[in-house]
Amino acid sequence: MFHCVNCDVSMCKKTQTLHAKSKASKNHTTVSLISHEMYQINQTGNKCPSHTEEDLLMYCNTCVYPICRQCIVSGVHLNHPMVRVEEVIDMKQQQLSNIIRQKKTISSKYVDVLKTITRNKLQLSESTTKTIKEVKAKKNQLKIKLDKIESEYIQQLEDQDKKNKEAMEKLEQKIKEEMSYLNELIQQCESKQKERTIEIVQLVTDVMQRVDKYTPNEQPDEISPPNLVTRDVADQELKDLFGHLDMKTKPEVDQSLQMKIYDPSTIPDIDFKIISSFTSEKNHVVIESYGQAWLWSIFERGISLVTSDGKVMQNINTNLDVFDATVSTSGDLFVTENGGNTVKKITRDNRITHIYKTRDGYVTKGITVTDTGNVLVILFKNKGSKIVEITTSGQHIKTIQHDPIDNKQLFDQPRFVCVNLNGDIIVTDNGKVVAVNK
Incomplete structure (x- = not known):
């Protein structure tokens, strides 16, 4: 059984379905009868919704809602197990x-x-x-x-x-x-070949001896040119020689703590709608907390904390020409200025302090807070732009500028920076978006 709060009429499931589809009553609030009883109790305090002058004394375990003395006397709850309201409240509070x-x-x-x-x-x-x-x-x-x-x-x-x-x-x-x-x-x-003298005899003897002496008896050795004897080396042999990587498996989370991962194809389409809107001369925003945000403009000085409906909660009237800002988990505001070289910290009581100053001609640009609570700041220069990570008090932690493998410059002309849920650094850089793995 159901009850329409607007019409104050009880109805069955079928009637409730038709009631919800009707153009005249599609925006009515329909609840179960038990919820209706609790709704009336919420409206009347500790008084009985049926007997408005009577206090609620007992809790009917059969009907599952509190009742008064008149409800008991009426006999509607006859033979129903009951307990005192105070006991139910104590039990529920304990639960x-x-x-x-x-x-x-x-x-x-x-x-x-x-x-x-x-x-x-x-x-x-x-x-x-x-x-x-x-x-x-x-x-x-x-x-x-x-x-x-x-x-x-x-x-x-x-x-x-x-x-x-x-x-x-x-x-x-x-x-x-x-x-x-x-x-x-x-x-x-x-020269002696035509002479016929005794000298020829001795000459021939001498010549024969000398000819035998100078006649080559062997040929030079064959030339054996040098040669590099090689064999093909398999990739695995090279890897074995080089060494192997001991890769650990991905870390596992206790099954009781794992969150369910939804298949995007099973997630229904969401109809987005505007829940609040207001006009402002300021055109830059950073979220301070749920329902509140800091606003500023590059055309005027001062920063304002506003609610989602445009109500101004706080004004910081300073001479800061803010370029970008971010909010830490403690609620402190960190800002950089147009053409400036410092990072300023603004606390909740409007105290402004310089926590970091650049050197070597760098200009501060975009700024954001990491998932570990530190601050990332873009330091811009025509050649050699980089990002530095600092603590909320300004202590330098590390510089992000070059690829550790090939030492190439990561950024060209970075402007704004943020961090995604994985801790990766996302930068807008001269018409492109650059993502740097954490």
């Missing part, structure tokens, strides 16, 4: 306390898990950077060894080539000398 305690315990576990995840992400990032350096160092070590082998082989080849050439030049010189002697003998013999 509520137990629920709160249980939920706080679960919440604390989530906090511990988030702390562990944050710590693990930091350790993983540091470990990955360290391992990348080790990989590069190993490559350099192997390159040095390969360079040494190359030098040794080249030196051996050059030394052997020198020895071979010296031996061949020596043999060449010897052969030329012997040929010269032979030519002299031939000329001497030709």
Whole structure:
């Protein structure tokens, strides 16, 4: 059974469905009869909704709502088990306390898990950077060894080539000398060939001895040129020589703490609508808390804290020419100025302090708060723009400027920065959007 609060009429399920579809009553509030009783109780305080002069004394466990003395006397709740309202309230308060305690315990576990995840992400990032350096160092070590082998082989080849050439030049010189002697003998013999004297006998004897002496008896050795004997090396052999990566599996979260991940295709379309609207001369905004935001304009000085309906809660009338702003979890406002080189902190009591100042011609641009509570600031320069991470008191933590692998510049002309739910840094940069993994 159901009850229409606007019409004050009870109805069955079928009638309630038709009532909700009717153009005249589609915006009416329809509740179950039990909810209607509780609605009336909320409207009348501790008085009975049926007997407005009577206090609620008992709680009917059968009907599941509180009743007064007249309800009991009427006989409607005859033979229904009842308890005193105070006892029900005490029991429900105890149950509520137990629920709160249980939920706080679960919440604390989530906090511990988030702390562990944050710590693990930091350790993983540091470990990955360290391992990348080790990989590069190993490559350099192997390159040095390969360079040494190359030098040794080249030196051996050059030394052997020198020895071979010296031996061949020596043999060449010897052969030329012997040929010269032979030519002299031939000329001497030709000059005496027509003479018929006793001298010819001795000459022929001497020439025969000298010819035998200078006749080459063997040929030079065949040339054996040097050759590099190699074999193909499989990729796996190179990897085994280089070393292997010990990759851990992804961290798992306790099953009792895992949140359900929805398939986007199963999520119904959402009809968005404007829930509040107001006009303002200020055109920049940063969320301060739920329902409140800081507004400022590049055309006028001063910052205003407003509600979602435009009500001004606080004005900070300063000479700050604000370029960008962000709010920490503690509610402090951090701002950068147009063409400025400092980061200013504005506390809730409007105290303004300088917590960070750039050097070397850098100008502060976009600013945001990280998931760990630190502050990211863009430091802009025509060449060499970067992002620095600082604490809320201005202490420098790290600089984000170059790719750790190839040392390339990450940013060109960055303007604004934010951090997504994964902790990745998102930057608007000269007509493009750059995402830097945390």
